[in-house]
Amino acid sequence: MATDITTVNPATNTKIATYDLMDDTTVKLAIEECHTAFLQWREWSLEGRAQVIGAIAKALRDNKEEFAQLMTKEVGKLIADSREEIELCAAICDYTAKTGPTELADEERDIAPGKGVITYAPIGVIYGIQPWNFPCYQAVRYTIANLMAGNGVLLKHAANCTGSGLYLRDLFQNAGLPEHLFTVLVIDHDQSDRVIENDLVRGITLTGSDDAGRIVAEKAASVLKKTVLELGSNDAYLVLEDADLDVAVEACVTGRIYNNGQTCVNAKRFIVTAPHYDEFVKRFTDKMEATELGDPTEEETALGPMARDDLRDKLAEQVAESVAKGATLLCGGELPEKTGAWYPATVLVDVVPGQPAYDDELFGPVASIIRAEDDEDALRIANDSRYGLGGGVFSRDSERARTLASKYFDTGMVSINGYTIALPNMPFGGVKNSGYGREHGGFGMKEFTNAKSLFITQ
Missing domain, CATH: 3.40.605.10 (Aldehyde Dehydrogenase; Chain A, domain 1)
Incomplete structure (x- = not known):
């Protein structure tokens, strides 16, 4: 002991x-x-x-x-x-x-x-x-x-x-x-x-x-x-059919790598409707791939190490298992040859139920992008989770997004057209698991x- x-x-x-x-x-x-x-x-x-x-x-x-x-x-x-x-x-x-x-x-x-x-x-x-x-x-x-x-x-x-x-x-x-x-x-x-x-x-x-x-x-x-x-949680961020793609891509990248990707309310699953899917994947992946690892004490560093070697190793195993079960790796996914608990910004597509990237929480800088046919399908996929802490909706119609978030998104907190961690004057907590x-x-x-x-x- x-x-x-x-x-x-x-x-x-x-x-x-x-x-x-x-x-x-x-x-x-x-x-x-x-x-x-x-x-x-x-x-x-x-x-x-x-x-x-x-x-x-x-x-x-x-x-x-x-x-x-x-x-x-x-x-x-x-x-x-x-x-x-x-x-x-x-x-x-x-x-x-x-x-x-x-x-x-x-x-x-x-x-x-x-x-x-x-x-x-x-x-x-x-x-x-x-x-x-x-x-x-x-x-x-x-x-x-x-x-x-x-x-x-x-x-x-x-x-x-x-x-x-x-x-x-x-x-x-x-x-x-x-x-x-x-x-x-x-x-x-x-x-x-x-x-x-x-x-x-x-x-x-x-x-x-x-x-x-x-x-x-x-x-x-x-x-x-x-x-x-x-x-x-494995918070879902929905890019609806009328979303502003510039806003969505920027906020989603920030939401995924904030705190080196190790936040309960990080954006983790990105559910993108068919009209935006190809362009979102390209632009999101380009930004993630350009996110370099660096010394966390340096002001210009965009992504630091994970908190422990064992946490990094678990994340690597989840990515490997997801790929083995059909997910496609677009960037990252390989351990750098350097001392420390380092893991690169990583993007997975072809993410489906049965993979850790879909079912579980990936507590590190790994993004799961999932294609939805339309807005209704996107909300269905978002709620297809045992978790319900946070999430997000991107839509040019903020009133409609508000209605969808308040009535149908089964989660404790929802960011609309942005990414928010926590605020002192707003309740923080979740539902389900x-x-x-x-x-x-x-x-x-x-x-x-x-x-x-x-x-x-x-």
């Missing part, structure tokens, strides 16, 4: 740091300390909590360059993307600090006789299990909402960005968050199961694969604890609260 975690730079395969795993006694104490901090934090006014969260926003911006460099070193993100991620997290703090006191304020309703009050009470310690692709954002997304609600927060970050999790803990505390209220657990999977079982832990949120979601949801259900799950629950937009602040009814008759 491993007793420590070693982080490695995926661009060079060089060691960054080693961290000792916590023993079970230390983990139990950490949970107890977080709970004790929660008991005090829940007494703070909503305005007082918002003030601390506002200070965290400032601290993120003040330390943006140092934190961005660490994230790029740990997971291979382009340095510009790392900076953008921290700015998004600061914006989430700003939005939460501004709207939290109103979102979580008591609501009054008329009852017979008397007055009804709905109060959003924090429930305790919330445990988050988070992935590596956004080392700051994945933690901030659920943490800030729950801190605003008055809860305590535990974080088990992905092993390869352990340093980022600890950096965030120190940044929060230096910004004025009470000690132990946000606690990072450096633990393994077996210990994580015991954290879920701990009586002081009241809710669990996970971002990861649908397989991981099943395991965590089952464990949480066995002890009757609520979960919020944001899982994988992409999970359940919502974050952002005020929704996340209430996911782990007790909507308590008070009946006042005199």
Whole structure:
């Protein structure tokens, strides 16, 4: 059994740091300390909590360059993307600090006789299990909402960005968050199961694969604890018959290679109607083929390494299996002869059910292009997926696209004539095997609260 975690730079395969795993006694104490901090934090006014969260926003911006460099070193993100991620997290703090006191304020309703009050009470310690692709954002997304609600927060970050999790803990505390209220657990999977079982832990949120979601949801259900799950997806982007091809090609390439292609809401399947298919394939493939791999710390680099060798190898296997089952490789698909977790921008066509490129999530810079006969066929193919996190529609008629997206696209989020990752004031989450629950937009602040009814008759 491993007793420590070693982080490695995926661009060079060089060691960054080693961290000792916590023993079970230390983990139990950490949970107890977080709970004790929660008991005090829940007494703070909503305005007082918002003030601390506002200070965290400032601290993120003040330390943006140092934190961005660490994230790029740990997971291979382009340095510009790392900076953008921290700015998004600061914006989430700003939005939460501004709207939290109103979102979580008591609501009054008329009852017979008397007055009804709905109060959003924090429930305790919330445990988050988070992935590596956004080392700051994945933690901030659920943490800030729950801190605003008055809860305590535990974080088990992905092993390869352990340093980022600890950096965030120190940044929060230096910004004025009470000690132990946000606690990072450096633990393994077996210990994580015991954290879920701990009586002081009241809710669990996970971002990861649908397989991981099943395991965590089952464990949480066995002890009757609520979960919020944001899982994988193979988001479909539809190029309808009246689409502006210039807009579609540009947005689709950006959507596929953003964050080195390792985002749950990356554009992954491109479903193109017959009138545009040949031209889209040519122009899209030309742009992907021209996307060169490079040092993620350099400003001009368009595509960096994947986060780990094993993730790169899995992606290569999925591409190879898809080709073996009939897909055609138009560019990329070959491992470069260089040290690090590198994989080129890749395009597959002739993608059909039964291939990983159609059925599964390809978590890296690989695009699947699928031909549709018409708009109706495109929507059918888009919904022919076990996932439903995000997606996109390209059409010159934005009102029609809005209707199709709202009524018929079976997914949690839809971008129309563009590509969008996440916004602080819009809900984020999916359906089907992409999970359940919502974050952002005020929704996340209430996911782990007790909507308590008070009946006042005199």
